[in-house]
Amino acid sequence: MLLSDAKQLIGRTCAVSWLDRTGNEVRTVSRIHDATFVPLYGGFLVTDCDDIRLDRVTSIHILAEDGSAVPLFDSRDTLPAAA
Numbered sequence: 001m002l003l004s005d006a007k008q009l010i011g012r013t014c015a016v017s018w019l020d021r022t023g024n025e026v027r028t029v030s031r032i033h034d035a036t037f038v039p040l041y042g043g044f045l046v047t048d049c050d051d052i053r054l055d056r057v058t059s060i061h062i063l064a065e066d067g068s069a070v071p072l073f074d075s076r077d078t079l080p081a082a083a
Contacts, residue, residue, distance in 0.1 A: 001054050001073050003043040006035035008072075015061040015069060016045065018052050025058060 009032040017027045030047035035054075037043050043054035058076070061069035 001057050003035055003037055006045055006054055010035060013063045015063060016052060017059045018056045019058060
């Protein structure tokens with residue numbers, strides 16, 4: 001996910017999945033407060049719960065007021081197909 005894409009999420013509540021340091025997938029539902037670049041580390045999503053590195057994000061779903069989830073990003077969709 002690119003920083004320009006992440007800036008679209010500011011102010012929205014999202015379900016975010018990402019990989020932690022050990023490679024385990026973590027999921028959280030949180031409001032996105034900012035999308036910023038930190039020198040030497042890269043892009044980050046600043047949320048209520050955690051600061052999430054953009055290069056570790058595996059999927060993001062925007063949560064609507066009616067409870068539905070609109071998929072915005074899924075890293076599995078961007079990988080090339082195996083031959």
